[in-house]
Structures are given as structure tokens and as C-alpha cells.
Amino acid sequence: MKSAETAFFRNKPTLILVFMLTGHGRSTNRMGKRKDAHVQSSDVILIGAGIMSATLGVMLKELNPNITIQIYERLDQAAAESSDAWNNAGTGHSAFCELNYTPERQDGTIETSKAVKIAESFEQSKQFWAHLVEEGFLKDAPNFIRQIPHMSFVWGDDNVSYLRRRYEAMQQSHLFAGMQYSENPAQIAEWTPLVMQHRDPAQPVAATRMEIGTDVNFGALTRAMFRRLEEMPGVSMHFAHDVSEIWRSKTLGGWKIRVENVTTGAERDVHANFVFIGAGGGSLRLLEKSNIPESKGYGGFPVSGQWLRCTNRAIIDQHHAKVYGKASVGAPPMSVPHLDTRMIDGKQELLFGPYAGFSTKFLKNGSYADLPKSIQMSNLAPMLMAGMHNLALTRYLIQQVMQSPDDRLAALREYFPDAQMGDWELEVAGQRVQVIKKDDEEGGVLEFGTEVVNAADGSIAALLGASPGASTAVSIMIDLLNKCFPEQMQTEAWQAKFREMIPSFGQSLAKDAALLQQVRQHTGQVLGLSQFEYTT
Secondary structure (H helix, E strand, O other): OOHHHHHHHHHOHHHHHHHHHHOOOOOOOOHHHOOOOOOEEEEEEEEOOOHHHHHHHHHHHHHOOOOOEEEEOOOOOOOOOOOOOOOOOOEOOOOOOOHHHOOEOOOOOEOOHHHHHHHHHHHHHHHHHHHHHHOOOOOOOOOOEEEOOEEEEEEOHHHHHHHHHHHHHHOOOHHHOOOEEEOOHHHHHHHOHHHHOOOOOOOOEEEEEEOOOEEEOHHHHHHHHHHHHHOOOOEEEEOOEEEEEEEEOOOOOOEEEEEEEOOOOOEEEEEEEEEEEOOHHHHHHHHHHHOOHHHOOOEEEEEEEEEEEEOOHHHHOOOOOEEEOOOOOOOOHHHOOEEEEEEEOOEEEEEEEEEEEOOOOOOOOOOOOHHHHHOOHHHHHHHHHHHHHOHHHHHHHHHHHOOOHHHHHHHHHOOOOOOOHHHEEEEEOOOEEEEEEEEOOOEEEEEOOEEEEEOOOOOEEEEEEOOOHHHHHHHHHHHHHHHHOHHHHOOHHHHHHHHHHOOOOOOOOOOOHHHHHHHHHHHHHHHOOOOOOOOO
């Protein structure tokens, strides 16, 4: 895109409507130019080299070593978008500290069902990773997971009351046994000194702490999984290859995709019986190009982000926790502010944010035309209705876009009162694309989470959405396999293999405290995390 056109889109996001009315949002169809002769074929095509495709690829090779897989990634390396540690992924989301997973009901009670589901899903991920470590599969991804306490921190009478009720509600589940709660400033200062330094002593505060929280370098994990996959027979990896078209093959069955080598400009068509679209924010456009009925009515709303990254090692060394607070009114869940310790490339880092923003890009390395091009007649009404129902989000994003450096510093000082701007630099995070879908009552709703969309025959599937994303990749891929490979999933061979990969497979960790204890002790030992003993 020309520079003038790029600036035009950056400054005029409202041109979405113009693109809709002029037809720029419609998919092109070049079926008449396509031929099936001399097409490379495989069992599976994975589009996108992030944590989702890596997880699915490894699972499929574990379940069927003879399966053939082609992987296509538009960038020149794996995990360069949302899976990268400097973009979005990092916290091992266990619902220990993320307050958006435990909303307050109208009667003042706390809803914990989503938190329980996410906590259980992350335990599945840890089991799968432990299996790969034991098998030697992750030998070149040392220390991709580390133990970092997860904390929630709030201030003000209303928020303290909420956190107290949240703690009491979460104690009903053994998934959160061992959580500590305090309203004592001295105790909280011991847990997280930066947060309490020179804070107003008259300000009511409260915090919870889970020692067994984790930090996960999903970039390192994903790249290690792909390196091992690439060594396996029947697997081919193609970086710098952009998928431009996707359609059903009438002569071969299954699906064909058109890929362009972004270095040479050469195009070719490839075929597979099953296609997974795991391209992050780019998944929606490819799902639309597939033209499956199940894709109709889905839209996407992009939210960009930025971090403040600490550059002062003396400050970084004083903070050893992930401290999450409450999101502002109207803020999307992925914008929950947190003062976040991360381990990246063997070094401890400290981030604060994210600060939300708006861009019409669907990927950090995408195009400003991504959002306009995604709008079709089938999703126009749901997108408009979702916009009407989320005016608070629109106002919030406008406020975030208009923030000055002083505004960002003021937000940081709510969590770190002594913060000085000279110790921090702005870092651009990745793009998130939230799911918009049709709704019989509302017309269109904005979904905060992930969703698998698949064809009725199970021959193609796409993953849409964002947080908690990477942390629950294993449970998401199990769900996908149940939808797209239902017969194989019922065989004893696949069932036995899943029990080997994930010992709790088919059982409820939320209902079986003894099983959870056993699983956590095993994964903790294999992954180098502290073992956890219940105090019941």
C-alpha cells in the first residue's frame, strides 16, 4: 500500500462504511482460473505458525505418525505475531489473578464458572507440555515456563469488597486452594513492594496471591515445537508464504489454497483433505474466503495495544509477580492493567499495560485495509448492532488513542506510585481481533474469548478471538479434534494416546481434588515448578 494511502487509513478508520458500500469488503472469486493439475497434496494444511497450529500439528503427529502436514506462514519465522513474548502472550492464564474472568452478578455474588474452566484448561496445557518434555520433544526450549506468583490488587472500598467476595467464592473450588488474601498494607508490601511504595496509607487496599502462578514464553515454546515438527517425516514448513485464496476442490475433494512466496512473488496451489486456519487476526478473512455456511455472520473488531517496558534493572529486580487490577469501565478484557514480570530470552523483564488503541489492521504486520475488506453483507448487520451495544468500548478506545505520555505515566503510577517516565519506554504490542457474531436477541454481539468455527463435514476449521488463547491452546485443539475428527476421537487408539499425553483426559479436575493434586505434582516436577500441597 502506498504511504499516502497508509496514512489515510490510519487517520480515517471511519472509511469502513465507504468500503462496505463500494464493495471493497467482498471476497474476490477467481475460480475460473484454477486447475487441479500438478498440485502438491497432503493430509493437513496448517495456516499460520503460532501456538495454535504448533499444538495441533504436534497432536496430530502424536496421534498418527504417518500423517502428512504442510505449514504456511506469511512471516519469516514462527510465533512472530500474538504468540511472541513482546506482543501479547506471556501470562500462563490460570484465572488466578484475572478479575475479568470472575464478574460480579447483579445480586453482588461472584460468577466463577469461567475461571474454573480456564484454570482446568491450563492444567491440561501443562500436562501436554510435560509429556513433550519427557519425550525429549522440547529439549531445545529450556525454561519456557517459570513460576511467578499471580496477584490481584485493588483499591477503594467497593473494589476491596469485590475482591474479598471473589476470594471467598473461589475458595469453593480446590483449583484455587492455597490462594492468600490480605487487606494489610504491610503484608501486601511484602508480596509486591513496588506497588505499595509511598502509597497513601489512608487508601483501602486488598490483594490476593497464588504462589503457583506461571510465566510462559509462548514464542520460545512455539518455535521449539515447530523445529521438532519440521524434522519429522511428512512435515514441510514454508515461511514467507502468504495464503491469498482458499476453495473446495471439486476434483480432489478437500481444499485447495493459493500461496504466494512473498520473496519471489511466485504463486502456486496446494491441496489437503483438512485445513486449519490458525492465522490469529488473519483467520477471519481466510474463513470468509472458504465460503462455508458456518462462516456467515462472523465479524471481527481489532484492538491494538502498547506496553510500557521498564529499562531500569534496579527496578526490574525489585518486582517478582504478575499484578493484575480491574479494567476501566468500557475497557475490553485484554486491556486489564497489570504490572507484569516476564522472563524473556533468559532475562527478567517488567512490563506495564497494555494501553489499548484502535487500528484497522488485523495483524501487527497486517494492512490498514484488513477491517474494511472483512465486511460482507452477511456480517454487516451483526457488526453494526455489536457497535451500537458497545458504545462504552468505542469511547474507551478513543480515550486511549488520545493519551499523552503523561496520561500513560499516571496510569502506571496507580500501580507503581514512584514510577518515573525516564525508566520506561513504549513498546508496541500485537493486535487482537475480538469475535463479532450474529445473535437472535441482540442482532450482533462482541465476544471476548476464542471460538472454533468449522464446516459441517469437519474438513476445515478456523480459530477466532483472543484471550486467554495461548494458555488454553491444548483444550481448544481437543475441542477442534472432537468437531473435525469425531470418528477417530472415539477410537481406543486415540483415546489411549490422549491419556498418555494428558493423564487427566476425560476426567474433571474441577471435581477431583486428588487427581488435581497428582497432576500438579507431576507437571511441577517435570517442568521445574514448585510442587503444591493442599492445606485442607
